[in-house]
Amino acid sequence: MKKYVSISELSKELNLVNPTTKKPLNYVLRFWEQKFRQIKPKIINKRRYYSLEQVQLIKLINFLLKNKGLTINGVKNLLNSNINKLDDYDSHSLKTDYFKKNLKEKSFKVLEKIKRLKKYGKKNTH
Secondary structure, three states: OEEEEHHHHHHHOOEOOOOOOOEEEEEHHHHHHHHHHOOOOOEOOOOOOOOHHHHHHHHHHHHHHHHOOOOHHOOOOOOOOHHHOOOOOOOHHHHHHHHHHHHHHHHHHHHHHHHHHHHOOOOOOO
C-alpha cells in the first residue's frame, strides 16, 4: 500500500476530472487547501503528495460538499467543532453516511475483483 498519493491520483479517485478532456481538476484540491487548514500536503520537488490520513479527510470534505450539499463554511464549522466526534454513534450522522458510502464502494471493488478472479483466474488480476 502506498504511503502518499499524488494530487492527480487523488483528483481522479475523487472523480474531479474534466468530462471532455479527462484531465484531473487539481485546482479544486489546491483551492480546498486554501479553505481548509486541516489539508496539509507534503510538497516534494514542487509536487503535492497526500498521506493516507489526508486522503481520508479530503474524501470526507468531498462527500460533505458534493453529496450532502454543505457549503465550505458549513464543512469548516463541522471540522473545527467536535460535532463529528460527538455524533459517531448517531446512525443518522453525516460521518455515518460517509462511512456507509465508503464501505459500499470498497465492497463493490472487492466483489468486482472476486468476479474477475472467478472468470479469468489468478493470472489477469491487476
